[in-house]
Amino acid sequence: MAIYRILQNMPLSPEDVGRLAAAYEVTLKALDLADRSDPITELVARKIIEIGQTAIRDPLEISRRAVADLGPPPKLAAPADLQPFMTC
Numbered sequence: 572m573a574i575y576r577i578l579q580n581m582p583l584s585p586e587d588v589g590r591l592a593a594a595y596e597v598t599l600k601a602l603d604l605a606d607r608s609d610p611i612t613e614l615v616a617r618k619i620i621e622i623g624q625t626a627i628r629d630p631l632e633i634s635r636r637a638v639a640d641l642g643p644p645p646k647l648a649a650p651a652d653l654q655p656f657m658t659c
Contacts, residue, residue: 572592572595572607572612572616573595573607573612573613573615573616574591574592574595574616574619574620575588575592577613577616577617577620578591578592578620581620587623590623590628590630590633591619591620591623591630591633593630594619594622594623594630594631594633594634594637595615595616595619595634597630597631597634598615598618598619598633598634598637598638598641599612599615601634601638602615602638602641614641615637615641618637618640618641619633619634619637622636622637622640
């Protein structure tokens with residue numbers, strides 16, 4: 572996982588690592604990121620660590636803030652000129 576690779580060089584307690592890893596997992600699920608090799612997971616890990624370095628300790632709150640900062644994937648609409656070709 573991207574988060575463990577980043578955290579291995581940081582001076583954190585096992586409790587802090589566990590808290591950040593839990594927030595990371597919840598965030599990946601909330602953003603519907605199942606592919607752990609997707610480069611976006613590193614961005615998520617860095618955001619989790621950034622938020623975790625504040626006074627926030629609750630993994631769920633860290634995750635909520637990360638999702639709010641990163642946002643859900645945008646819904647893409649087909650341009651109007653392609654609408655007539657979309658029959659599905």
